[in-house]
Amino acid sequence: MVREDLVLSDLHDRYGATPADPAFLRLYSTTDSNLAPVFASFHQRLNYLLDFMNQKKRVNGHYNADESRQLLDLIVELEEVQATLRRVGVEFWISPVYQLALDRCKKFLTRSGGSSIPDDFGPIAVERYDQVFASVDEVVRPKPSQRQYPLQLVGEGSYAIVHKYLDEERGVYIAVKRARKGLLPKDLKRFRAEYDLLRNLSFPYIVQAYAYDDLNNSYTMEYCDATLASFISRHNARLSFGVRKRIALQFLYGVNYLHFKGILHRDISRRNILVKQYEFPAVMVKLSDFGLHKEIGSGLTATGSSMKGTIIDPTLDHFKDFDTLAEIYAIGSVLSFIFSGRERLGVCTGRIGEIVDRCTSIRRDARYSSVVDIIADVETLPMDDETTSA
Template sequence: MTVEKFPRPFNENYELLGVLGKGGMGYVYKAMQKNLNREVALKVLDASSDKESTERFYMEAQAMKELDHQNLVQVFDFGQQGNQLFISMTFVRGSTLSEVLEHRRRLNFDAIEIIAKQVARGLLYAHSKGIVHRDVKPSNIMITHDNRVYLMDFGISHIQSAERLTLTGMTMGTPEYMSPEQCHGDEVTIGSDIYSLGVILFEMVCGRLPFTGTKPIEIAMKHVQEEPPNPENFRPDMPKGLSKLILKCLKKSVSDRFKNMQEFLDALDIVFAPLHPGEQHHGHDTMSIRNLIKNRPLITNKVTDNVRRLTNKRILVFIFALFPLLILLILALLLSYKPPNTLQEIHSIDIRAAYEEKNIEGGSYKTSNLLDKDLKTAWLLPMPSNTRAPIMILDFDAPTIVTQIGFASGFQKSIDDQFGDRFRIFNKPKTLSLQTKEGFRQTIFLEDIKGVQYPQIKTMETTEIQIFLDDAFISDPSKDLAISEIRILGLLAQ
């Protein structure tokens, strides 16, 4: 087996820095675009011997390059190097939705709204440019530490025919998320993307897929023949109208689904509006949306009619009587308020370490410095001789889904004195192992750079993470190891 070494050149414009992922037909690398000095994700595929497939690749890559939207991974460049096709794309630090669902199963409704709306906005833009995704699924959705959602891999399914389920000679998507027309091998339209997004909504809400099976063909036939179960059977607490919205996306006939992504977004706004009292909705008043809200009482009309019946004296009496009740209601709301359980920075962390505090230069270099959001402070510890013991343990107040961990390596303070740049003086972590309380372990790699960096990690749900030092950037073997900041990003588990 050949072991790839990094960094190494790919061509005159790109240097490969490491592997981000592997697919059936190639790899996705983290790469440096040398002429622009920027990090990119470089997808490298085997060039097809089929001339038509190669031509289609270039046509679609060019179309994808024209997509410029905040919720779409942008294609910067594409071409062929030897017998390999390559696409240069936005490098996104974060976790895929499939990783989040793997550890969480079903999501909080605030998180569902954030994800669904951003994916839909990205698809709306792509559809306006005449591009249909054809393979919308959780593994093609990236979520960053600041709640930005990216949709990836537009049109790539067309050049991956060898790895896709094929019926009646047509290239298909991923069976669990395919529309009935895809299963039939019929024309794929924006309605197919709407169906796939409906499947994802079902999965985020219910913690399971609408159709499952042991074989791809079995799952595909269920999409064609069977009606999906009612989401309310699995999540009775869902917002009113959300179940109808999901089932409308999953209609067998394209004409029975939402006509476009704007109509879907408008319906989504209405469903989630009760979760955000006081915010105004400015969506389009379409027939399908009126159907979702046709039973909503006309409260404003009732209030207006009642007020007209009151005399000025009665109005004043009513207001004075209502005022104490309003005060009590506001106090009750304030006391019962809980922060939304969405993707966020996690602050409820305690750090335990065998070596907690060092005093030098008249200052204290303790573990609490890791959480103070100040890059000019740091935690120092002697270089550990026992790599089997963790250098620190992160304790969470409650079960937490960790999607990203940010590290500011080294002592990043620089002042005009005899020591100067502390970053240059102290040793810095290079390779760390993370181990959960449940025993899941993974290795992450840091770079010898200033600032907070977010290495690629696999999502973890736990109450404790042990951190082990495997390797370090050594400035001076006699000096301490230094870390300035640790930042935890993710979801609070319910």
């Protein structure tokens, strides 16, 4: 059996021998020390080649022969490293923007004479200030501790109360979500189903769940510093358009992952999206509160026909009929808040206004049909666009 430590050590030596630029290494400062130089190297080389492709698309639509070969070789190298790590049980996530770009590049790149860039390709949103790669095993799920820690109240909802505590053994805060006493059996079952779902999801922009306590009907989970509502309200005047765009894309990547897994959240809102804060303005968005989730296409729901959730699609008559288009309405409302800092619709102008209006159109057939399409339009927004609110 292949040993994980030998594989990781070899990769570290291979990519650490010609280290990436510090501007890229800093993005992976919290990554496993063996994988950090690997991810930074791929990130730096991809950025150069994708940047060059954006330039050539604007100039003459022709990608040079040398760069075509380099990108094809880099894609093969990336896939080989992915396969090697998978053999020892290590999976890593690639930014959906980059993965989609690489998948499309493989279809038109050639090894001789250069490559014609398709008319409908790009521009690619090249990431310079956030990770493009992340090990899905990077987040260590805390093991149950024998020590007792004092709990601090974080928030309360109709079905649960959330506390946090400082795990002094690990130096991190952990959140504890506990079902309210006296819940009906069906509600308690839904609470447990929320944990089971989160425990089996692994994605950077979805909150992690750790362990369930049957005795207290509670579970531990990743702690986040604020809700999207409180973070943007507190910092609205200081948030650049570029930061808002990164927040919006992280949010969209999280929802797109859910839909890819066949799950509808059904309660997307400004308060059900959490934010982990680093040195301002760096943040990581985390989708949370999955108590109303259901499988896409499922006609069954334990919540009945009465309307539930925070952001209500005005075209929806019964909650049991909630579908992808209803989720896209809520997505549009959240995007409007991210870019404007205001809670009501109708305040965004320009290209942002067009995206929000298409998400929230009263005509369902005029809405985006998938989150992927919304991502594609948000990615094309210039990082310095400031014409977003009326």
